[in-house]
Amino acid sequence: MQYLVSVIDDKTNPGRDDREPLISAFNERLVADGHWVFAGGLAATDAATVVDNRGEQPIVTDGPFVESKEFLAGVWIWEAPDLDVALALATEASQVCCRKIEVRPFL
Amino acid sequence: MTAAVHPDAVHPDAVHPDDAAAAVARAHRDEWARLVGTLTRRFGDLDVAEEAAAEAFAAAVARWPADGVPRNPAAWLTTTAQRRALDRLRRESKRDARHQEARMLHDDTPPEPLGAVDDDRLRLIFTCCHPALAMPSRVALTLRLVGGLTVPEIASALLAQEAAVGQRITRAKTKIKAARIPYRVPSAEDLPARVTGVLAVLYLVFNEGYLASGSGTDPVRQDLTAEAIRLARLLHDLLPDDGEVTGLLALMLLTEARREARVAGGELVTLDEQDRTGWDADLIAEGHRLVRERLVAAAAGTPPGRYQVLAAINAVHTSARDVRETDWSQVVALYDQLAVVDPSPVVALNRAIAVAELDGPDVGLALVEPLAAALDDYHAYHATRADLLRRCGRDAEARDAYDRAVALTGNTAEAAALRRRRDAAR
Numbered sequence: 001m002q003y004l005v006s007v008i009d010d011k012t013n014p015g016r017d018d019r020e021p022l023i024s025a026f027n028e029r030l031v032a033d034g035h036w037v038f039a040g041g042l043a044a045t046d047a048a049t050v051v052d053n054r055g056e057q058p059i060v061t062d063g064p065f066v067e068s069k070e071f072l073a074g075v076w077i078w079e080a081p082d083l084d085v086a087l088a089l090a091t092e093a094s095q096v097c098c099r100k101i102e103v104r105p106f107l
Numbered sequence: 108m109t110a111a112v113h114p115d116a117v118h119p120d121a122v123h124p125d126d127a128a129a130a131v132a133r134a135h136r137d138e139w140a141r142l143v144g145t146l147t148r149r150f151g152d153l154d155v156a157e158e159a160a161a162e163a164f165a166a167a168v169a170r171w172p173a174d175g176v177p178r179n180p181a182a183w184l185t186t187t188a189q190r191r192a193l194d195r196l197r198r199e200s201k202r203d204a205r206h207q208e209a210r211m212l213h214d215d216t217p218p219e220p221l222g223a224v225d226d227d228r229l230r231l232i233f234t235c236c237h238p239a240l241a242m243p244s245r246v247a248l249t250l251r252l253v254g255g256l257t258v259p260e261i262a263s264a265l266l267a268q269e270a271a272v273g274q275r276i277t278r279a280k281t282k283i284k285a286a287r288i289p290y291r292v293p294s295a296e297d298l299p300a301r302v303t304g305v306l307a308v309l310y311l312v313f314n315e316g317y318l319a320s321g322s323g324t325d326p327v328r329q330d331l332t333a334e335a336i337r338l339a340r341l342l343h344d345l346l347p348d349d350g351e352v353t354g355l356l357a358l359m360l361l362t363e364a365r366r367e368a369r370v371a372g373g374e375l376v377t378l379d380e381q382d383r384t385g386w387d388a389d390l391i392a393e394g395h396r397l398v399r400e401r402l403v404a405a406a407a408g409t410p411p412g413r414y415q416v417l418a419a420i421n422a423v424h425t426s427a428r429d430v431r432e433t434d435w436s437q438v439v440a441l442y443d444q445l446a447v448v449d450p451s452p453v454v455a456l457n458r459a460i461a462v463a464e465l466d467g468p469d470v471g472l473a474l475v476e477p478l479a480a481a482l483d484d485y486h487a488y489h490a491t492r493a494d495l496l497r498r499c500g501r502d503a504e505a506r507d508a509y510d511r512a513v514a515l516t517g518n519t520a521e522a523a524a525l526r527r528r529r530d531a532a533r
Contacts, residue, residue, distance in 0.1 A: 001287050082289040083239060084297075105286045 001105065002037060003086045003100055005093065008100040009073035019097055026096045030078065035089060037077040045071045073099060077106075121319055127172040134180040139255030140341065142184055144227030147191055147290060153234070153280045155192050157252060163188035164507035228253070229345045230290050236305040237288050244279040245308045247272050253341075254334055264331050265315065305342065306355050306414060309335050314357050316365075318518050332363055350401055353413030357397035361421035364390035374527065375520040379430040391425045398422040416445040436467040460491055468498035486515035490525055497532045505532045 030036035045064040052059045064071065076093070080086040083103070090101045122130075139160065146156035163184045177183035235248040246265070250256045258276065262269040282288070293301040316331025340357040348353050368385035369376055376382075401415045411419070420441045427433040442458035456478055463471025472495040475488070482488035493508035509529030513522050 003286075045344075082287045083237075084289050084293070087239065107285070 001081060001086075002077055003083075004104045005076040005078055005086075005090060006072055006102040006104070007019075007074040007076075007097050008070050008102060010100065011069045013070070019083045021041060021073070022096045026093065030076075030089070035078045035080055035085075040071060041074040066097050070100075073097075109191055121173055122171070122175055124172045127176060128168075130176040130180065131164065131167045131171060134167065134184060135255055136337075138181045138184055139164075140228045140231060140253045141181070141290070142188055143252050143255075144231040145185060147231060147234075148227050149189065150192050150196070151290070153252065153283060155195060157280075158195065159188040159192035160184075162191040166191075172176055176421055194226055226345070228291060228341065229292050232305055232342065232345075233292055234283060234288060236292050236301075236308045237283070238301070238304055239288060240279050242283065242308070242311070244275050245304075246311060247275045249277045249308050249338070250334065251380045252311070253340060256334070264328065264334075272343065302346065302349055302351060303412075304350060309339050309342070310355060310414075312338070313362075317362060318521070329366070332359070332366070334461055335359060336363060350409060350477045351412045351414045353397050353401055354412065357401070357418035358414055358421055360390045360394035360397070361425050363387070363420060364394065364425060370520050373520055374524040375518065376524070378424060383428060386425065394418065398501070411444070412444060413449045416441055416448070433464070435461055439465055452478045452487070453487075455486055456482060456485075456491060463495055463498075468495045471495050472499060484515065486512045486517075486521070489515060490521075493525075493532075494528070497528070502532045505529075 027036065027039060030039075048064040049067045050061040050063070052061070074097075078086060078089060080089065083105075086103050090103050094101045129333055130297035136249055142160045142163065143153075143156050146159055147153055150156060150159075166187050167180070167184060171177070193297065232249070232253055235252055236245045236328035240248065244281055247261055250261045250264070251258065256264070258273045259269050261267075262272040265272065282439075289503070292298075316328040316333075316335060336356070336359050339352070339359055341358045343349075343352050363380060364387040367387070368381040368383065371382075398415075398418050401411060401418070405411050405415070420438055423434055423437050423441065438461040439458065441463055442454065446454050446458060456475065459471045459478075462474055472492070475492050475495060478488060489508045489512035493505045496502075496505035506529050509525050509532065513525045516522050
């Protein structure tokens with residue numbers, strides 16, 4: 001079972017930014033325990049571009065598809081046997097990243 | 108248990124319809140959760156389990172009057188439900204090739220013997236009360252899958268729309284499946300927190316029955332308090348050594364014992380004014396026995412949690428034949444203990460009420476006033492403050508506080524009692 005694990009950043013209440021060494025150590029454990037599928041941090045939403053080619057002409061728009069005070073700072077994909085295992089990992093991840101974490105199953 | 112064969116029966120196995128109906132009702136009460144639990148483990152799907160269990164009981168309603176009540180109703184229901192579940196999976200597998208799991212389709216193993224599957228009910232409870240589900244979903248799902256209440260029954264109990272309850276249950280089942288919420292008893296490490304979550308669901312069901320909200324409803328909903336007690340008894344049977352489970356069951360029993368005396372003439376009667384001869388002595392004896400059991404454990408060094416302390420407070424109240432006999436210093440000491448595990452303003456409010464009995468209304472009022480900011484929207488805060496103001500002779504202020512309490516309470520009987528006390532304060 002795979003879960004998309006989103007790291008949520010809150011512009012009005014950002015977490016600490018000195019977490020890299022802790023996150024690296026956590027990632028190594030994810031790999032060692034067979035949970036790691038993918039991980040990646042994301043650039044600021046200012047760097048996002050939206051393309052919409054559902055109409056006659058493609059429309060390219062600068063900025064994220066939705067402006068909100070919360071945004072996606074990074075994602076993991078984890079392999080876990082069930083939600084309890086994923087939630088236990090997410091509880092650690094939230095502390096390690098000092099961010100809120102959303103856990104969402106893949107279909 | 109087999110219903111007696113009616114002497115007028117033509118068919119040798121036929122039983123009187125009333126006997127058959129009683130047997131179905133009894134089996135439903137005793138076997139529903141076990142059946143859903145067993146089916147969920149076997150088929151790995153709550154939806155299949157729920158539907159098959161419901162169909163098995165429908166079959167019992169149709170067949171037991173004519174065929175007779177089976178010697179082992181539980182085994183009959185399990186076999187029938189498993190057949191229905193297999194039929195459904197077979198039908199679905201024809202529609203959807205992905206569901207072709209030969210093991211499921213040709214599994215004709217006999218049903219598990221009773222007793223060995225008892226912990227399936229525990230798995231079921233923990234799945235229905237999983238923290239990843241919203242509280243209203245946990246309540247609805249638990250009442251449906253563990254309690255065996257129908258969707259219309261749950262809707263009427265929770266004063267919700269049937270469609271909304273049905274949708275809530277469907278969504279919860281979908282999430283359990285999609286997110287793979289496990290069907291198991293949590294690890295020893297997670298167990299205390301998860302049990303606390305289950306108890307919160309049961310306590311919420313009980314409290315909604317005990318002080319029902321809504322203008323068009325009975326002030327006390329016995330169907331809900333009875334169901335909460337039934338589920339708490341089940342949990343206590345399954346986890347007999349868990350102190351908080353014992354504590355919550357005792358708390359419910361000692362509260363339920365006072366039900367009859369709590370409402371008179373459409374008005375909620377406060378503890379000090381209740382006719383104590385109207386209390387249920389059997390429930391009180393059972394509750395006291397459970398509280399004593401926990402006192403022994405506490406003396407042996409297991410610190411009691413909040414439900415055990417609340418039960419002990421209720422044990423003190425129900426031990427007094429008359430309100431004047433209440434050991435208020437014991438009640439205050441227990442609230443001190445409760446404040447350690449639950450330092451909430453509501454606990455501080457209840458402690459202040461006990462202090463007022465011990466040291467006088469002015470002392471109690473001094474403890475209540477600082478809680479204004481935290482409890483301004485809470486009817487019981489204003490009702491308590493109003494009573495204390497009245498007892499201090501500050502009638503005008505008391506009347507204003509009663510008005511606030513009446514405006515905030517959703518319970519018709521409580522509003523009636525508050526209005527009477529307001530009108531007496533002049």
